[in-house]
Amino acid sequence: AQSVAQPEDQVNVAEGNPLTVKCTYSVSGNPYLFWYVQYPNRGLQFLLKYITGDNLVKGSYGFEAEFNKSQTSFHLKKPSALVSDSALYFCAVRDEPNSGNTPLVFGKGTRLSVIA
Amino acid sequence: GAGVSQSPSNKVTEKGKDVELRCDPISGHTALYWYRQSLGQGLEFLIYFQGNSAPDKSGLPSDRFSAERTGGSVSTLTIQRTQQEDSAVYLCASSPGLAGMRETQYFGPGTRLLVL
Numbered sequence: 762a763q764s765v766a767q768p769e770d771q772v773n774v775a776e777g778n779p780l781t782v783k784c785t786y787s788v789s790g791n792p793y794l795f796w797y798v799q800y801p802n803r804g805l806q807f808l809l810k811y812i813t814g815d816n817l818v819k820g821s822y823g824f825e826a827e828f829n830k831s832q833t834s835f836h837l838k839k840p841s842a843l844v845s846d847s848a849l850y851f852c853a854v855r856d857e858p859n860s861g862n863t864p865l866v867f868g869k870g871t872r873l874s875v876i877a
Numbered sequence: 878g879a880g881v882s883q884s885p886s887n888k889v890t891e892k893g894k895d896v897e898l899r900c901d902p903i904s905g906h907t908a909l910y911w912y913r914q915s916l917g918q919g920l921e922f923l924i925y926f927q928g929n930s931a932p933d934k935s936g937l938p939s940d941r942f943s944a945e946r947t948g949g950s951v952s953t954l955t956i957q958r959t960q961q962e963d964s965a966v967y968l969c970a971s972s973p974g975l976a977g978m979r980e981t982q983y984f985g986p987g988t989r990l991l992v993l
Contacts, residue, residue, distance in 0.1 A: 793978050804881070804968060804984040805920075812979045851920065855978050864910055864936070865982060869919035 763788045763856040767868035774842045775876050782837040782871045784826075784852030793855040794835040795865060796826055800848045808850075811835060822846070842875045849873075879903070881985035883969050889991045890959055898954045898988045900969030907974030909952050910982060911944060915965040923967075926952065927974055959992045966990070 764787045774780045786792055793812055797805040809820025816828045826837045835852060849872050853865040882901045890896050902909050911923040922936040926946045937943070941959075946952040956963055966989050970982040 795981070797984070802986075804883075804986040805970075807981050807983065810979075810981060853920075864912075864922040864925050864933070865920075866922075867912075867920040 763792070763854050763866050765852050765854050765866055765868040767850075767852055767871045769871050770869075771872045771874065773874045773876060776844055777841050780839050780842040780846070780873065780875070782850050782852075782873060784835045784837065784868060785833050786835060786852070786854045787833065788854060788856040790856055792835075794826075794828065795853040795855075796820065796824070796835075796837050797851045797853065798848050799851065799870075805851065808837070842873075844875045844877050847873055847875045881969055881971050881983055883967075883985040883988050885988060886986065887989045887991075889993065891993050892961060893958055895955065895957045896959055896990065898956075898967050898990070900952045900954070900971075900985060902950065902952070902969070902971030903983055905973065906971035906983075907949065908972040908980070908982075909946060910970045910972075911952070911954050912968045912970065913965045914968055914987070920968065923954070956990075959990075961992050964990055964992045 766785045795810045796808040798808055799805050808824050809818050811818045811828045819825045824839050826835050828835050849870045851870045852868045884899045907928045909926045913921045924944045925933040941957045944954045966987040968987045970984045972980040972982045
């Protein structure tokens with residue numbers, strides 16, 4: 762069965778500095794990987810996904826993520842953090858061998874706090 | 878266009894009462910998912926509908942939980958004889974249902990359920 766780990770419950774970064782939110786995964790086949798962001802009292806908003814092709818994926822709000830097959834990682838990055846990026850970030854995975862349109866398996870989330 | 882909508886946004890109930898939560902997916906989306914977000918637990922898959930196929934109920938935590946999807950659109954999640962451990966945010970998501978594993982799921986704002 763597939764699984765996702767987000768090793769950090771909380772990440773603090775100063776405004777203007779680069780940020781990284783870590784995600785590692787475990788699947789039996791080829792992974793489909795997703796990042797979502799959740800602002801207070803809101804649902805999840807899609808940021809980006811890796812399906813195939815270039816390992817560096819660019820998404821919304823200046824975020825990007827790098828798929829690293831050898832390290833089974835899909836870390837979320839942004840070159841310059843904004844205070845408005847403060848939110849809860851979720852990494853999610855699907856495992857290709859499974860048939861049909863299966864649900865996502867989510868990590869427990871990482872709370873990002875950007876300090877002015 | 879309109880996103881996924883859920884109602885009510887908040888629900889407070891007494892232990893032992895039944896509750897119904899509603900989800901309106903994005904128009905034309907044939908795939909619909911329910912997830913539960915509990916404090917410190919991340920997102921937990923509950924149930925998945927795809928078109929007219931039998932739903933995937935593998936994530937439902939007990940037989941007190943059930944869901945219907947009428948006419949392939951609106952879905953209702955019912956929790957019977959609510960318990961305090963049912964307190965959580967219940968999130969609904971939908972996707973087009975055409976691209977299988979590659980699809981992005983779009984989430985509603987959630988229903989925050991509190992069982993007293």
